Amino acid sequence: MPQKIETVIFDLGGVLIDWNPRYLYRKILKDEEQVNWFLQNICTSEWNDEQDAGRSFEEATRELIRKHPGWEEAITAWYGRWQETISGPIQETVEILEAIKKSNGYRLYALTNWSAETFPWALDNFKFLHWFEGIVVSGVEKTRKPFPEFYQILFDRYKIDPSKAIFIDDNIKNIEGARKIGLPAIQFQNPQQLRAHLTQIGLLN
Known part of the structure; x- marks a missing residue:
């Protein structure tokens, strides 16, 4: 020190600030197992890191939907309902x-x-x-x-x-x-x- x-x-x-994407995806996906799978395989922390480093939401969302078209609604929610990932201070x-x-x-x-x-x-x-x-x-x-x-x-x-x-x-x-x-x-x-x-x-x- x-x-x-x-x-x-x-x-x-x-x-x-209490930020956790699980707060949102527990509302969207059927159970905790599916939430974990989605965050480990679709909207991953590595993917989110790129937006933290300056990539636009539009580009990030478009690219991910192209890779995983069956998950379009859940992918779009990451930023469309972003405020629901924060529970408060x-x-x-x-x-x-x-x-x-x-x-x-x-x-x-x-x-x-x-x-x-x-x-x-x-x-x-x-x-x-x-x-x-x-x-x-x-x-x-x-x-x-x-x-x-x-x-x-x-x-x-x-x-x-x-x-x-x-x-x-x-x-x-x-x-x-x-x-x-x-x-x-x-x-x-x-x-x-x-x-x-x-x-x-x-x-x-």
Whole structure:
């Protein structure tokens, strides 16, 4: 961990915002087994990563329907009903963010893998996103975590010294990517674990 933390960097989906495509596909598909199969074989995380890195929804949907025409309705729902993949804020983590903000001792930023086409909706619907001094969005930058250049955009744009920062993300690949470039990181498991860790390193009382 850094000796003196000046900057706290949050991931969004899975840390502050409860995003899960299962919330949508449990409404569309017949059972959990079919949901799992669909997300492992049709609308996969690898496919979604490309939209996070800047590919348009239109292109992504068209290509997938061409490969899997029998699943057109479910594929189209991924973006047609995208808001149903979000259940709301992870309130306990929002409270941790608020406590850090009120301490006035830290700079707050977000680094998120998120499509440029849907992120404006998040900004309109989650007021806590406006607590950050800056947010770097993968779909806007056309690159994403865990690639080093994406973290570097944040460092360069906001003059952040990674050795004096801490990064919070739920995805182990993103944690490993951060650590490889000298950015200390905590893998988020749940708000209680995060609060305990931040208290242990002196960031929270």
